């Protein structure tokens with residue numbers, strides 16, 4: 072049991088860092104502190120370590136002053152879902168940096184995959200890996216709590232059906248997850264500009280969401296370039312038709328989180344494909 076505190080001391084540097092505040096919000100919620108950020112704080116040593124509740128979930132780890140890294144996250148959409156744990160573990164053993172879990176509700180996209188019960192089972196089998204859920208759903212707010220409970224680290228949702236993106240982002244952070252904002256090919260990147268400061272990552276879709284194995288849309292790269300130019304330290308993810316033939320284009324534009332489904336899952340040598348793609352991204356990182 073955590074003690075109940077009425078006041079917590081926040082250092083100046085912590086106050087200036089939004090991700091740190093998000094993390095603090097998460098931690099103070101454990102202390103049942105109801106007014107999260109206008110408290111006078113006195114004893115930070117009583118706070119639990121950032122990673123105690125959920126490994127890799129602490130928003131502090133993605134503070135914008137940290138250098139961005141090349142990460143390859145296989146999408147398991149076209150994997151054998153009957154053997155998801157084994158397929159996922161194989162990808163991780165072959166060098167995947169994170170798992171990209173495609174959640175589809177049959178409404179936002181014309182396809183249906185799985186929800187939080189499946190993610191929770193996967194988490195029970197795979198304790199340490201970083202899980203991103205790509206929420207291709209009509210009402211992302213509805214699934215925040217169960218996905219947090221299932222052990223998700225990064226909750227990436229589409230902004231298109233959402234009225235209050237700021238509110239959904241805040242709820243995700245308060246649930247202890249990082250925030251990803253996803254845009255479909257028809258959505259202009261400038262439409263999310265006002266929310267980028269609250270996001271940990273922006274996902275630029277390079278296919279129409281719904282199915283794996285589609286052709287890469289190179290005409291999405293100006294969005295990635297715009298983001299990289301304006302947000303040098305932002306994690307920018309691309310998803311859809313990305314593989315050895317299209318990775319150069321993505322990396323050159325500035326993407327550093329790479330989702331790749333068919334090209335990795337179906338590869339004879341997954342380790343080689345993952346490693347090669349990561350090397351290309353690293354080459355373009357300054």
Ligand SMILES: O=C(CO)[C@H](O)[C@H](O)COP(=O)(O)O
Pocket residue numbers: 146148149171173205278279280281282283284285310311312313330331332333334
């Ligand atoms: O979000 C997705 C589809 O909506 C998938 O993640 C994406 O399509 C990855 O698969 P592939 O690399 O085979 O295109």
